[in-house]
Structures are given as C-alpha cells and as structure tokens.
Amino acid sequence: MKSIFREGVYAGKAVFVAGGTSGINLEVAKGFAASGARVSVMSRKQDNVDAAVQQLKTAGAEAIGFAADVRDFDAVKQAFVETEAAIGKVSVIVSGAAGNFVAPAEKLSPNGFKTVVDIDLVGSFHVMKAGFDHLTQGDASIVNMSAPQSSHPYAFQSHVCSAKAGIDMLTKALALEWGRYGIRVNAIQPGPIDGTEGMERLSPTPEIRRQIEGMLPLKRYGEKQEIADLVLFLCSPAARYITGAIIPCDGGQALVGGGTVSMGLIPTPK
Ligand code: COA
Numbered sequence: 713m714k715s716i717f718r719e720g721v722y723a724g725k726a727v728f729v730a731g732g733t734s735g736i737n738l739e740v741a742k743g744f745a746a747s748g749a750r751v752s753v754m755s756r757k758q759d760n761v762d763a764a765v766q767q768l769k770t771a772g773a774e775a776i777g778f779a780a781d782v783r784d785f786d787a788v789k790q791a792f793v794e795t796e797a798a799i800g801k802v803s804v805i806v807s808g809a810a811g812n813f814v815a816p817a818e819k820l821s822p823n824g825f826k827t828v829v830d831i832d833l834v835g836s837f838h839v840m841k842a843g844f845d846h847l848t849q850g851d852a853s854i855v856n857m858s859a860p861q862s863s864h865p866y867a868f869q870s871h872v873c874s875a876k877a878g879i880d881m882l883t884k885a886l887a888l889e890w891g892r893y894g895i896r897v898n899a900i901q902p903g904p905i906d907g908t909e910g911m912e913r914l915s916p917t918p919e920i921r922r923q924i925e926g927m928l929p930l931k932r933y934g935e936k937q938e939i940a941d942l943v944l945f946l947c948s949p950a951a952r953y954i955t956g957a958i959i960p961c962d963g964g965q966a967l968v969g970g971g972t973v974s975m976g977l978i979p980t981p982k
Contacts, residue, residue, distance in 0.1 A: 721948060723748030726799040728792065728846075730754050730782055730839045731809035733764035735908045736939050737857070740806055743940035745773030750799040753777045754791045755809065774799060782809040782835030789842040801848045804947045807839040808857040812910060814868040814981045825871040832875035833882065840886060840897070850894035853947040856883050858899040860962060864969055868981055880958050887956030896955040898946050903962020906933040929964030 722744050732741040732753035745751045745768050753764050754777065761777035768775035776798050780787035795802065811831040815824060836856050843854075861869055862876035880899055887897040904911050904924055911933065915921045925931055942961045945951055960966045 721747040721944070722804075725803040726750045726752070726795070726801065727804040727806070727947075728752045728754070728795055728802045728843060729806040729808065730788070730835070731857070732806065733757075733760040733777065735910075736902060736905060736936050737806065737808035738764055738767070739936035739940045740808065740943045741768060741775075742771065743937070743944050744804065745771055745775065747944060749804070750774040751776075752791070752795040752799060752802070754780050754782075754788070756781050782807075782838055783830045785838045785842060788838045792842050792846040796846045801846055802843065803848045803852055805839060805843045805847065805852075805854045806857070806943060807836045807854065809835050809839075810857060810859075812869070812872050812913075814914075815871075816868050816981060817870045820871060825874075828871040829875045829878070832872070833878040836879050836882060840882075844890075844895075847893075847895060851949075852893075852895040853951075854886070854895065854897045855943050855946050856897070856899040858883070858901045858958060860901050860903055860960065860965055862901060862958070864966065883958065884956045891955055896946075896951075898951075898954060898957045898959065900939065900942055900946070901958065901960040901962060901966070902934065902939045903960065903965040904928070904933045905936055905939060907936060927965075927968055928962075929967060932963065934961065934963055 727744040727749045729737055729741045731737040733755040741751050741753050751768055751773055753761065755761055758779040761779050765775045765777040778791035780791045782788060809831060811828050840854055856879050858879045859876045861873040862880045865873055883897050883899040890897060915924055925933065939961055
C-alpha cells in the first residue's frame with residue numbers, strides 16, 4: 713500500500729525518531745523521509761543504526777543516526793545536540809524505543825520489571841526532555857509509542873502495562889505543559905501489526921494468527937505503513953488542534969480486549 717501522504721509534505725523539516733532503526737519506527741522514519749524530511753534515527757546497536765541510515769539514504773533522504781540507549785539521558789542529549797548540528801532543529805520527535813517479553817509477575821524479577829519501565833517510560837521522558845531544547849517551538853509535534861497494554865490489562869505483561877500506562881499519562885501531562893510553547897504531544901497505540909518482532913513472538917503460528925484476526929473487528933493485522941500514516945497525520949498541520957490524545961490504530965482491538973496469552977491462545981509462559 714502506498715502512503716496517503718504526498719511527497720514534500722515534510723520538505724524542509726527535520727525529524728528525530730528514537731527506536732527508528734527497525735520495525736514500526738523504521739517505517740515511520742521512512743514515511744517522513746519519503747515526505748521530504750531530513751531524518752535522524754537513534755537506537756542501541758550501531759549495526760542497526762548504520763543499516764537504517766543506509767536504507768533511508770538509498771531512498772533519497774538526508775539521514776543520520778546515533779547509537780544510544782534511551783536509558784542513558786546524557787547519550788540521548790548528545791544525539792539531539794549532534795542532530796541539530798547536522799540537520800537543524802527538529803519539528804518532530806517520535807519516541808518509540810521499547811522492550812517487551814512475557815513473564816508471570818510472580819516469576820518476573822524486580823530488575824526485569826524495572827528494565828521495561830526504564831526503557832519505555834523513563835526512556836520516553838528522556839527523549840522528550842533531551843529533545844525539548846532542540847525543537848522548533850511554535851509548530852512542533854511529539855508522538856509517543858504507547859500500546860493497547862496501557863488501557864487494557866494483559867496477562868503476564870504487568871511490566872509493559874505499567875510502563876505504557878505511564879507513557880499515556882506522561883503524554884497528557886506534557887501536552888498540558890508544552891502547549892504554551894506550540895508543542896503538541898500525542899501517543900498512539902498500535903495493535904497487532906504484521907511483520908513486527910512483537911507479533912512474531914505473540915502469534916507464533918498461522919493458526920493463532922487466524923484466531924486473532926477472527927477476533928478483530930477489521931479481521932486482519934495492520935501494516936506498519938498504517939502506523940506511519942497515523943504518525944505523519946498527527947505531526948502535520950491537518951492535526952494542528954490535536955494534543956494530549958491517545959489514539960488506537962488497532963483494527964478495533966481495543967473494543968474487544970486483547971492479549972494472546974490473556975485470551976488463552978498461547979500457553980502461559982514458564
Ligand atoms: N523473561 C523474564 N525476565 C526477562 C526476560 C524474559 N523473557 N528478558 C529479560 N528479562 C529480565 C532479565 O532476567 C533481567 O533481570 P535479572 O537481572 O533480574 O535477571 C532484566 O530483565 C534485564 O534483562 P537484560 O537482558 O539484562 O536487559 P537488556 O537491557 O539487555 O534488554 C529487553 C531488555 C527488554 C530489551 C530484552 O528483553 C530484549 O532484548 N527484548 C527483545 C527486544 C524487544 O523487546 N523489542 C521490542 C519489541 S516491542
């Protein structure tokens with residue numbers, strides 16, 4: 713499916729995507745690049761960063777990348793400093809770095825719980841706080857990657873549910889505070905998206921996939937590009953009066969609950 717966004721919509725703009733070297737976030741970075749933006753991506757592994765930057769450049773975009781862990785505020789700050797030096801102040805920040813695994817709470821170590829909260833929630837704060845001074849105030853937009861787990865409890869993902877619920881409230885709190893600077897802050901909740909690491913782990917067989925699709929009101933998995941299109945919409949002038957919104961993009965999954973383990977489709981993790 714081709715993006716609904718015309719080439720050039722983001723011409724002259726710079727965009728920073730944390731976690732933008734793989735999966736949904738790379739598709740988001742590609743969407744901005746295809747719409748004319750200069751793009752900076754950041755993730756933990758240098759190899760992934762190099763590969764993503766190469767893909768973006770091959771597609772014709774001006775692109776740079778940084779290897780940094782969102783848990784390390786100083787490293788994130790440095791990535792923004794170098795981004796501004798290379799491609800200018802950014803109009804858009806997408807905060808998408810995340811960690812996930814399934815584990816029953818009684819078997820989840822305190823460090824396992826803390827690790828996911830540190831990556832998802834504290835990491836999102838780091839990205840927004842570090843990026844604040846590098847945003848073009850007046851017409852700036854931040855999109856945080858939340859998840860269905862933020863508003864619907866999923867069994868064996870207490871850590872993810874807690875972290876993502878925190879992201880939703882952080883999104884609303886900063887939308888409230890930063891509206892006066894012309895910075896809009898929104899979050900999206902991608903549902904089951906085809907070709908992502910998360911869904912490969914959560915729907916490991918074609919039969920389970922068919923069962924999940926059968927439960928979804930739209931009866932199919934989403935495409936990464938459908939998430940990218942939503943992010944591009946949210947950061948565009950078409951969404952200029954939207955801030956503090958938490959928007960599902962999930963084929964209607966939020967209407968019927970969710971979680972392959974919660975629904976008994978895959979066994980309880982040992
Ligand atoms: N089940 C239970 N606990 C787990 C776990 C699992 N599958 N994976 C990690 N943990 C625990 C570890 O045991 C450790 O706790 P401990 O010190 O008490 O043993 C803690 O989490 C940190 O793990 P570690 O691997 O050292 O952390 P990390 O920073 O290298 O990576 C993740 C953390 C979450 C990113 C890692 O699990 C991971 O790589 N996940 C796959 C990638 C991913 O999540 N992508 C996002 C898809 S949405």
